[in-house]
Amino acid sequence: MAGLSLEHVGKRYPNGFEAVKDFCLDIKDKEFIIFVGPSGCGKSTTLRMIAGLEDISSGTLEIDGKVVNDVEPKDRDIAMVFQNYALYPHMSVYDNMAFSLKLKKLPKDQIDKAVREAARVLDLEQLLDRRPSALSGGQRQRVAMGRAIVRSPKVFLMDEPLSNLDAKLRVQMRTEISKLHDRLGATIVYVTHDQTEAMTLGTRIVVMKDGEVQQVDTPQNLYNAPRNLFVAGFIGSPQMNFVDATVGRSGSGVSLSFEGQKVELDGDRAKALLDGGYDGKTVVLGIRPEDVHEADAPSEGKRLSSPVAVTVGVYELLGAGSMLYCDCGKTSIAASVSSDTKARVGSKINVAFDLDKIHLFDKATEQAIAH
Amino acid sequence: MHFGKNMRTYYLILIPVLVLFFAFNTFPLINGLIYSFTNSKGYGGFDWVGLRNYADLFSDSRVGNSYLFTFKLALLGTVVINVLSLVLALALNSKIKFKSSLRGLYFIPNILGALVVGYVFNYFFTYILPYLTHSTSMLADKGWAWVAVVVVCAWQAIAMNTIIYISGLQTVPEDIYEAGALDGASGWNKFRYLTFPLIMPFFTINMVLSMKNLLMVFDQIMSLTQGGPAQSTESISYLIYNNGLAGGQFGFQSANAVIFFIVIVTISVLQMRFLNSREEQL
Numbered sequence: 001m002a003g004l005s006l007e008h009v010g011k012r013y014p015n016g017f018e019a020v021k022d023f024c025l026d027i028k029d030k031e032f033i034i035f036v037g038p039s040g041c042g043k044s045t046t047l048r049m050i051a052g053l054e055d056i057s058s059g060t061l062e063i064d065g066k067v068v069n070d071v072e073p074k075d076r077d078i079a080m081v082f083q084n085y086a087l088y089p090h091m092s093v094y095d096n097m098a099f100s101l102k103l104k105k106l107p108k109d110q111i112d113k114a115v116r117e118a119a120r121v122l123d124l125e126q127l128l129d130r131r132p133s134a135l136s137g138g139q140r141q142r143v144a145m146g147r148a149i150v151r152s153p154k155v156f157l158m159d160e161p162l163s164n165l166d167a168k169l170r171v172q173m174r175t176e177i178s179k180l181h182d183r184l185g186a187t188i189v190y191v192t193h194d195q196t197e198a199m200t201l202g203t204r205i206v207v208m209k210d211g212e213v214q215q216v217d218t219p220q221n222l223y224n225a226p227r228n229l230f231v232a233g234f235i236g237s238p239q240m241n242f243v244d245a246t247v248g249r250s251g252s253g254v255s256l257s258f259e260g261q262k263v264e265l266d267g268d269r270a271k272a273l274l275d276g277g278y279d280g281k282t283v284v285l286g287i288r289p290e291d292v293h294e295a296d297a298p299s300e301g302k303r304l305s306s307p308v309a310v311t312v313g314v315y316e317l318l319g320a321g322s323m324l325y326c327d328c329g330k331t332s333i334a335a336s337v338s339s340d341t342k343a344r345v346g347s348k349i350n351v352a353f354d355l356d357k358i359h360l361f362d363k364a365t366e367q368a369i370a371h
Numbered sequence: 372m373h374f375g376k377n378m379r380t381y382y383l384i385l386i387p388v389l390v391l392f393f394a395f396n397t398f399p400l401i402n403g404l405i406y407s408f409t410n411s412k413g414y415g416g417f418d419w420v421g422l423r424n425y426a427d428l429f430s431d432s433r434v435g436n437s438y439l440f441t442f443k444l445a446l447l448g449t450v451v452i453n454v455l456s457l458v459l460a461l462a463l464n465s466k467i468k469f470k471s472s473l474r475g476l477y478f479i480p481n482i483l484g485a486l487v488v489g490y491v492f493n494y495f496f497t498y499i500l501p502y503l504t505h506s507t508s509m510l511a512d513k514g515w516a517w518v519a520v521v522v523v524c525a526w527q528a529i530a531m532n533t534i535i536y537i538s539g540l541q542t543v544p545e546d547i548y549e550a551g552a553l554d555g556a557s558g559w560n561k562f563r564y565l566t567f568p569l570i571m572p573f574f575t576i577n578m579v580l581s582m583k584n585l586l587m588v589f590d591q592i593m594s595l596t597q598g599g600p601a602q603s604t605e606s607i608s609y610l611i612y613n614n615g616l617a618g619g620q621f622g623f624q625s626a627n628a629v630i631f632f633i634v635i636v637t638i639s640v641l642q643m644r645f646l647n648s649r650e651e652q653l
Contacts, residue, residue: 053549074555086546090568099564100554147554 002064002077002154002187003029004050009059011045011211019045021211023059027189032181034202035191037234042211043191044159050189051080051157064154079148080157084164085140087132087147093119094128097146118146121183122176138169145180158190162197174200195235199223207231229366232286232359238323241292241333243285244363247278256285259329263305263353269360272370276362283369286359289323292335294343295350305358307350308333312343326351406625413621424626434627436602437610444517444606445585448524452581453574456529460536461562474537481530489594492523496595513603516596520604523591528584532577539573540566575646579639586635607631 004027011020020042027033035043048054050061052073061069068076079100087096094115101111119125122142132140141161148156161177162170178201181188192198198205199219207214207222207230215227226232232240245256245263253266254273263285265273273283293299295307310326310333317339324335324343335351343349360369407424411417428434463474480488496519497508509515543566551557551565567574589608592598598605598613605613611631615624 051549051553053552072557073549073552074557078553080550080553082546082550084544084546086544086550088547088550088565090571099556103555103560103564147550151554 003027003031004064004155004187004189005060005062006046006050007060007062009046009049009061010057011042011049011054012057019211020049023213025206025213025216027187030185030187032188032190032201032203034198034205035189035208036193036195036198036205037208037214038193040210041208043193043206043208045211046208047080047157047159047189047191050155051078052076077154078157079151079153079155080159081141081144081148081161083160085132085144085161087140087143089132092129092131093124093135093143093146096132096143097150100147100151114150114152115146118149121149121180122146137165138173141165141173142176145177149180149184154187156186156188158188160192161190163192163194170197177201195237199235205235207234209234225368225371226286226359227368229284229286229361232361232368236288238289238334238336240286240288240359242361243287243328243331243333244282245285246282247273247280249274249279254279256283258285259331261308261328263308263355263358265355265358269358269370273360276369278362278369282363284361284363284366286361287333287353287357289334289336291354291357292333292337292351293354294335294337294341295352297338297341299352303355304352305355307352310349310351312345312347312349315343315345324349324351403625403628406622407629408626409622411622411625412619413616417622420622424623425630427623428627428630433602433605433614434607434610437605437607440517440604441586441588441606441608444520444524444588445582448521448528448585449578449581451521451525452528452532452585453577455525456532456577457536457574459529459533460540461566463533464537464540474534477533478530480527481534483527485527485590486594488527489523489591492519492526493595510596511600513600516600516604520588520591520595523595524585524588527591528581532581535573535577536570539570543569571646571649575643578646579642582642583635583639586638 009023245258253270314325316323
């Protein structure tokens with residue numbers, strides 16, 4: 001296994017479209033890196049540049065300390081699992097897995113050993129003689145993984161490998177991939193648009209938008225300290241609430257006013273706002289639905305804001321909890337509350353924000369001010 | 372009532388087609404089969420001769436030679452046509468400029484009539500090529516005339532075969548090639564292990580069509596050599612036409628046509644069976 005380094009890597013197509021801009025990232029040996037972002041953000045293009053399936057327009061790509069910009073895909077010692085699996089339809093499962101080793105002209109017994117070992121790991125032993133057309137989606141996915149594993153590559157690249165599976169199988173395969181990473185100690189670069197996959201699998205996540213890296217961090221840090229509005233909105237489900245609020249001084253702290261409501265802040269957040277010269281300006285207050293509580297519910301030691309009066313617009317019972325989508329003037333606020341809640345559609349209730357979980361963003365630059 | 376009205380419409384559509392098909396296909400076929408048991412000259416009276424025409428076919432050296440020539444042409448032509456059209460299709464399917472225009476250009480031979488092409492090439496082989504090479508016409512040379520026929524047949528047939536191969540190549544998903552590129556399949560290995568097996572169904576169609584068309588070669592012979600020199604390029608179809616209609620061997624050549632029909636059907640079926648068994652189940 002090996003590390004990877006992308007320095008100012010860019011991709012510009014002949015029509016002038018810049019799919020990836022100034023991508024910088026060091027991937028350590030055995031890391032599980034996730035590229036996540038909405039469709040068209042450049043995550044797959046970046047992965048394909050690493051694979052050698054797309055030319056790199058600018059910058060340098062190193063695998064295991066060697067610049068590989070102009071190295072053929074087959075000579076980069078990488079393996080890739082494609083979104084549509086890209087299995088060879090005319091070959092059996094065995095031949096699909098053995099193909100790369102055959103082309104390397106390895107001895108037959110060595111190929112056989114590698115294929116059977118991978119088949120054992122992935123529970124494919126009974127399927128070795130079958131053609132891909134006779135396999136289910138999950139089995140095809142495992143064959144695609146097997147084809148990658150037999151090569152013992154320096155780096156595994158996975159391009160949305162679970163997106164064609166149904167929800168149940170996806171969860172199952174996610175666990176399998178995680179186990180595989182632990183077992184093989186492999187360096188994996190994984191592309192997905194599913195933030196749950198990103199959060200559960202990655203040791204670090206690269207959030208991308210419009211070809212630019214927005215933030216590279218651990219899942220925990222991305223969730224707790226998103227660098228900008230996009231990351232804050234993209235990571236976390238249901239999405240973080242964003243409220244435009246005007247900053248004003250209030251004693252030693254500040255107050256955030258919106259829709260006739262007021263939230264008082266002190267400590268680091270208040271200091272950051274004052275130091276940043278936001279007094280009198282509008283900022284974006286971010287609060288995750290699970291940090292919005294019903295004002296009369298037990299607070300369990302949390303520091304809650306003063307009550308904010310809202311009207312429930314939509315009520316969803318999710319089983320373990322409930323979601324309330326509330327209106328506060330023209331602002332919508334989602335709250336993830338206990339399933340015991342008495343609130344229903346049309347109820348006028350008071351909610352309160354967990355003051356220690358409030359995120360603040362600059363309205364113009366969309367960059368984080370404080371968490 | 373509704374059903375009856377529908378049926379009437381169906382019959383109104385079906386019967387004219389059936390009548391035409393019977394009149395111009397089935398009836399001549401049966402007629403030919405009947406005449407093959409006679410000594411008809413194509414005019415005047417005739418006697419029944421039983422299977423004598425069929426027996427004589429196997430001892431007639433001219434018929435034998437026409438079979439030899441036709442099979443030589445068909446086998447060689449099929450190989451030449453398929454190899455060249457596959458190469459052309461690969462080139463026209465790659466990332467090149469003016470791809471669509473070139474595809475159109477290479478398809479032109481197919482829309483020209485075979486006789487027109489034959490007469491143009493006749494002029495080329497009779498006047499232009501000898502002038503350029505300071506030699507005699509290929510068409511007048513017993514050893515080379517068949518090559519000219521192969522060239523003309525191939526020139527025209529390649530157009531259609533190329534289009535069929537191009538459509539075949541377009542059915543291969545790009546990600547298969549990408550997976551192949553990562554696995555180390557490039558150049559010849561890519562063609563041998565990925566492209567060719569995946570376009571095998573199209574190869575089957577092209578092989579059967581080329582073989583069948585070449586076995587039935589007529590227009591090119593008519594316009595280029597008329598079977599000459601010294602009957603060295605006399606195809607079976609041309610012999611049936613020439614001796615059957617103009618040579619007073621209507622009954623005998625009818626028997627030849629029946630055998631030829633059976634031969635072509637047999638070859639096509641065998642070819643389909645063999646190639647289908649090699650087609651990969653995709």
